[in-house]
Amino acid sequence: MQERKALHTLLAKRQEDLPPRRMKDSYLEVILPLGSQPQIREKYLNVYNSVRFGRILEDLDSLGVLICYTHTKQEAQPRSPLSIVTALVDKINLRKKVVHPDCDIKFTGNVSWVGKTSMEVKMHMLQLHDGDYCPVLDATFVMVARDPENKRPAFVNPLIPESPEEEEIFKQGEMNKLKRIDFSTASLLKMAPTAEERNIVHDIFLNTLDTRTVSFRSRVLPPNSVWMEDAKLKGLQICHPQERNIFNRIFGGFLMRKAFELGWATACSCGGSRPFIVSVDDIMFQRPVEVGSLLLLSGQVCYTEKNYIQVRVHSEVYDADTREHHTTNIFHFTFISENEVPRVVPKTYGESMLYLDGKRHFAATMKEI
Numbered sequence: 001m002q003e004r005k006a007l008h009t010l011l012a013k014r015q016e017d018l019p020p021r022r023m024k025d026s027y028l029e030v031i032l033p034l035g036s037q038p039q040i041r042e043k044y045l046n047v048y049n050s051v052r053f054g055r056i057l058e059d060l061d062s063l064g065v066l067i068c069y070t071h072t073k074q075e076a077q078p079r080s081p082l083s084i085v086t087a088l089v090d091k092i093n094l095r096k097k098v099v100h101p102d103c104d105i106k107f108t109g110n111v112s113w114v115g116k117t118s119m120e121v122k123m124h125m126l127q128l129h130d131g132d133y134c135p136v137l138d139a140t141f142v143m144v145a146r147d148p149e150n151k152r153p154a155f156v157n158p159l160i161p162e163s164p165e166e167e168e169i170f171k172q173g174e175m176n177k178l179k180r181i182d183f184s185t186a187s188l189l190k191m192a193p194t195a196e197e198r199n200i201v202h203d204i205f206l207n208t209l210d211t212r213t214v215s216f217r218s219r220v221l222p223p224n225s226v227w228m229e230d231a232k233l234k235g236l237q238i239c240h241p242q243e244r245n246i247f248n249r250i251f252g253g254f255l256m257r258k259a260f261e262l263g264w265a266t267a268c269s270c271g272g273s274r275p276f277i278v279s280v281d282d283i284m285f286q287r288p289v290e291v292g293s294l295l296l297l298s299g300q301v302c303y304t305e306k307n308y309i310q311v312r313v314h315s316e317v318y319d320a321d322t323r324e325h326h327t328t329n330i331f332h333f334t335f336i337s338e339n340e341v342p343r344v345v346p347k348t349y350g351e352s353m354l355y356l357d358g359k360r361h362f363a364a365t366m367k368e369i
């Protein structure tokens with residue numbers, strides 16, 4: 001950090017002082033040689049003889065940051081003054097259920113939109129089959145540039161779209177930002193549910209009343225259902241220095257892997273058969289996780305429909321000295337199970353809000369895939 005302090009003088013005072021970049025300036029292709037270098041397969045292999053998605057999340061996070069460093073690279077500077085951190089995983093949509101552990105994987109990506117200090121990155125993952133690379137997933141992340149000590153935001157190079165297609169991609173980035181603001185304004189933590197949503201919650205409530213006692217208090221679980229309070233799992237992670245990133249905080253990809261694995265286990269125990277990841281959305285990195293933190297993770301099935309399971313993982317750090325808890329991330333995962341899954345039923349008002357939030361995330365995912 002002492003060394004990094006000296007880099008402050010290299011920061012731009014205004015965004016206009018930085019040379020504009022094109023999308024192709026930050027374009028990178030990286031090969032993960034699972035086919036040609038068998039010795040690296042072990043790290044990626046899961047028990048179903050396919051690739052661990054948590055490892056892919058780590059690779060996407062590192063690649064996203066590397067793409068942003070490429071976008072902001074100044075030839076004259078031996079070292080970048082910027083600390084680039086992951087602010088948001090906007091969306092990851094899977095196009096394939098299974099990723100083979102013995103075929104090469106190619107990642108590609110570039111900066112697709114730029115604000116003042118934030119950059120949207122679009123990445124794609126493809127896998128080699130019979131001589132061709134076939135699409136596996138598409139991902140959109142948002143990274144934020146900070147000063148060398150990671151204390152304040154720092155300007156990034158503007159982005160100039162060069163063709164009508166690139167203008168469309170750039171416009172989409174702008175729209176994504178507005179959509180995120182709308183989604184967050186309508187959050188159930190800030191606003192009451194809509195009339196339609198209130199009816200859904202009340203119908204669920206009526207459906208769980210015990211017809212014999214006719215009381216507001218006695219509740220009965222409908223057939224093929226599970227109470228939400230019984231559809232959760234918890235985990236603890238001690239954040240050892242091994243998981244730190246280049247800014248001495250816990251690596252975002254590691255947090256995603258741990259949250260994904262708990263989310264998967266939660267979906268597995270609720271659904272009763274093997275779940276496959278379909279989509280990841282709206283993972284907001286609200287605050288950095290310090291090395292040495294006790295990270296508490298809670299996985300909750302929020303919503304189910306047919307074979308689909310919507311899981312939310314909440315992560316918080318616990319400070320044993322002050323006994324305070326601070327939320328660091330909320331993760332949203334959509335899984336598809338091999339068999340039809342039970343319906344989850346909320347009992348309390350808080351659970352009903354989690355249910356509606358899960359239903360909203362599920363609906364947004366289904367619209368896209």
Ligand SMILES: CCCCCCCCCC(=O)SCCNC(=O)CCNC(=O)[C@H](O)C(C)(C)COP(=O)(O)OP(=O)(O)OC[C@H]1O[C@@H](n2cnc3c(N)ncnc32)[C@H](O)[C@@H]1OP(=O)(O)O
Pocket residue numbers: 061062063065066069084085086087088114115116117118119142144146153245246249250251252253284285286287288289
């Ligand atoms: C070399 C290659 C290999 C490298 C591999 C290492 C990879 C290392 C990557 C990591 O591991 S990072 C670790 C995981 N991430 C974190 O710990 C970040 C934790 N969160 C934070 O530190 C802050 O919440 C964050 C810096 C993201 C935002 O801080 P603020 O809320 O104070 O932001 P501010 O209001 O100053 O806004 C700054 C910009 O961020 C944007 N922003 C903030 N939160 C956002 C969000 N949630 N979604 C989208 N954009 C967001 C905001 O719009 C604005 O953009 P513009 O300047 O372009 O207008």
